[in-house]
Amino acid sequence: MHMIQATDVSLQIGQREILSNISFQVRRGETLGIIGPNGSGKSSLIKVISRLFVPSTGSILLDEKPLVSYSSKMLARKMAVVSQEGMAPLPITVEEAVAMGRYPYHGFFRRNTAQDAEVIQHALARTGLEAMACKLLEQLSGGERQRVAIACAMAQEPEVLLLDEPTTYLDIGYQIGILNLVREWRRETDGTAVLVLHDLNLAAQYCDRLILMENGRMTHSGTIEETMEAQLLSDVYGVKPLIVTHPNLQIPQILLERSS
Template sequence: MTASHSLNIENLTLGYGDRTVIDALDLVVPAGKVTAIIGANACGKSTLLRSMSRLLAPRSGHVLLDGKAVHSIPAKQLARTLGLLPQSPIAPEGITVADLVGRGRHPHQGIFARWSKDDDAAVAAALDATETAALADRAVDELSGGQRQRVWIAMALAQQTDLLLLDEPTTFLDVSHQIEVLDLLTDLNRSRGTTIVMVLHDLNLAARYADHLVAVADGKLHAAGRPEDVLTEATVRIVFGMDNMVITDPSSGKPLMLPLGRHHVVEAEPTAS
């Protein structure tokens, strides 16, 4: 099992240039659980995840890992505890799958450390888990979008961190591979206790696989908690501006959102007396 770490956000404000994207947000990430961040496009989901991994400095407030601001923790030390799969990562030209996945082991190696059997085992396990072992000698830039995405996930798994942040990990994947990746992440959480935070667009997959849902709207935290408490008809209307129906998924027992169309609030005209 992995070590338990706290990841808390306090009064966090983030932005680019003159534009504020996240405004005074507070959040506690449950340790050892799977958290999914949901929200409409451009609401700040990916920006929030970038700040959690210290890729984006806050304008104000803090992201705290075990009580320490992530921006105060040395990069290599942080990378041994917290891993990140960003949105649309770019691989060096000509790099092979095995070499890219092997880069996930860098945080565990000292200045003069040599490649070890533990490194070999971690890379092999990551390749097997993502069904990319057969691609090990292929150049990453020759792969399909779905294959590349699974290779990037393999690199994140090879890093073997106690916390794992993933920005839209199911991008480029067909439905069957989306389920496989989310099953893989769930198994990682259940078997090792890895704390997982991921941005997902599909509300029903988020509700099905997450223990904890975080709904962001217009740069603010709208709701956070169990999927059945967060994925409600009212939340979907407010966060996504869409009329909907939420029922219980008979296979998972989790909430299942059925879209009914765009939602427009219309004030009723008073009736004549």
């Protein structure tokens, strides 16, 4: 069953075509990676999937229903988004920030219930934030605030997580930690994840399939082995990589070499 199905999606802003005829499917429980050079349309595609942008043409189905048919609250129960900036350094506690993820389940005057509290505590535990629950966001590092953003998204209890370059500003320890969190969430919930990633090697390690984008178009869609191919990556990125096999994971990884 396809959790997300995009058909001939294009996006035009003013006179500029941002996306052109994008079609793909994501199955329930799958992790799809979106890769490509800067300006290729990766983040714009995430914004279209999350309904922040409305496509000029084409359609998107979420769980076999048109994306446009969902109310904002119902969409927030289905889908959560994490941006590369993470949570802003606001003067609120970690627990208060994570509790914001429960808003799709509240009426105007309803306060957090015992069930909400349980979900919030589970999100804090899952992301290793229990000891920081009473700390202010403005006291945290960027990597810690990114974990808070993911905990808030998980508190929404979504079926789909969209992550737009969630590791861009983080050191390698936090990068692996964030992607491990997403993988564990997917395994625990049978959720679906769509990741925009800058690092091709991490994309190969954490995704089931990859979409390669260039100039607003989908250049290629396929397995890790099909996409991490030297000539294909050279055509898109303009640099010829060396493709090697990871000694433990047995998947393609790339090495770059300086020009002589």
